[in-house]
Every structure is written in structure tokens, then in C-alpha cells.
Amino acid sequence: MPGHGLVTDPLLSSDSPLDGDAERPVRRGRIVDPEACGRLLGRIADAALGPDRTDSVIVLSHPVLAGAGHRNAARELLAGLGPTRVLVLSSARAAAAHAGPRDAGPLLVVDMGAELTEVTLLVGGRIADARQAETGLSDLDPETLPATLVRTVVDMVMSMWRQDRHGAIRGALRKGPVLAGGGALRPDVTDRIARCLGTPVRPADDPSTTVVRGAGQILSSVLRHGVTPAASLSGRPR
Structure with a gap:
């Protein structure tokens, strides 16, 4: 978050549900355990957004060549967190927003x-x-x-x-x-x-952290201007 840096990272927390021998719910950019991933996202939302999700916006970055099925699965999990909007963009687009000309x-x-x-x-x-x-x-x-x-x-x-x-x-x-x-x-x-x-x-x-910070920059722009950036957020190659 602007001015606050990294708010939460459950994968690094001592009370993470992934401690021990548990498998990570995302592998190779794909959600392999939707239930565990949903719990993980819920922890992040609780820490970063609190119980009232009104007017909240979540941005999701995904591998460039992630298929529609994987993108939709992620959208459904995020929608379950109760945000007002979910923006979806490729990791390359996010990296470019932070590091590119x-x-x-x-x-x-x-x-x-x-x-x-x-x-x-x-x-x-x-x-x-x-x-x-x-x-x-x-x-x-x-x-x-x-x-x-x-x-x-x-x-x-x-x-x-x-x-x-x-x-x-x-x-x-x-x-x-x-x-x-x-x-x-x-x-x-x-x-x-x-x-x-x-x-x-x-x-x-x-x-x-280039991708997550670039996604944060795009999110900040959306919140500031109230519109989706002109560049495609779908992540689908043309």
C-alpha cells in the first residue's frame, strides 16, 4: 500500500497455514488447491481490507499465457472476498508499469x-x-x-x-x-x-517484487482516476 509498503504476506508469517509440509496452493502460476488458496486470500483481505469491503478494488496479476480457465478460477476466488471490482492483468504488463519506459x-x-x-x-x-x-x-x-x-x-x-x-x-x-x-x-x-x-x-x-509493485501502481492509478487504464488488462495475447 502507498506509504505502508508490504501490508501482509501470509507465506512468510509464522502462523501461516502453509507451515510444515503443506503444499503451496499455487504452482507454476496456476491454482492447484482452490480451497487452500481461498483461505490464504481471505487472510490477506482480512489484514489489508478489514471486514468492510465496500468500494474496495483488488488487482490480480497472472502469468502471460495463463489460460482462461485459470484466470476465471482466480476471479471467482477474489469475487468471494467481496470487493467492488477486480482488475486482471498479465505479470508482464505489471512489470512494465513499474520498470518500463x-x-x-x-x-x-x-x-x-x-x-x-x-x-x-x-x-x-x-x-x-x-x-x-x-x-x-x-x-x-x-x-x-x-x-x-x-x-x-x-x-x-x-x-x-x-x-x-x-x-x-x-x-x-x-x-x-x-x-x-x-x-x-x-x-x-x-x-x-x-x-x-x-x-x-x-x-x-x-x-x-517488480510485478506486485507494478500491479500496485496500476491499482493506485485506477483508484486515483476512477477508470481502467487504456492498456489491456485482460492479459490475452493479440
């Missing part, structure tokens, strides 16, 4: 998380193309992590380059990709990506 040109967002690696091309704030690998930092051998992760990212960028008919990837690479997620904290990864792509890279400020 404010112009309407092409932007490449590389998100290297614990369980997913995503590369997204945004043009004018809208998703033009995206790739996803269901592997992340937690899956890779520490000794081979830099080489494997960089190869995964570069392969996805090159795949997008081959299908780019309008030069958007070239324009985005000239600016330099924005790097988010825990992988962006590793110079052995970021330096290799820069060398392989032949362009400077821009690790986001505190990349592990």
Missing part, C-alpha cells in the same frame, strides 16, 4: 521466476507476442543454472524474432530488455543475456 514503443520483458520463465513483447502496452517455459530457478541445478536459464531466454527471444514481421523485437532490443524475477538478481545470468543478445539489459529495481 512510459512511451508507446515496443518493450521486451523477461521474467525469470522460481517456477516459470517468460518473455513478453509489449507494443503500446499491449501484448504482441509471448513465450513461456515451465521451468524456473527452483528447478535448475545451481552449477548449470546460469547457462541453462540464459539458453532458455535466448531461445524464446530468437523464436519471437523469427516471427516478427514489423521489427518490434528489433526495436525492443535496441532499448534493452527489462529483466524481472529472481534471475535478474544474478549478474552471471544478466551479463550472459546481454552478451548473447548483443544489447544492454535493464534489471528492474528490486526485481523479485
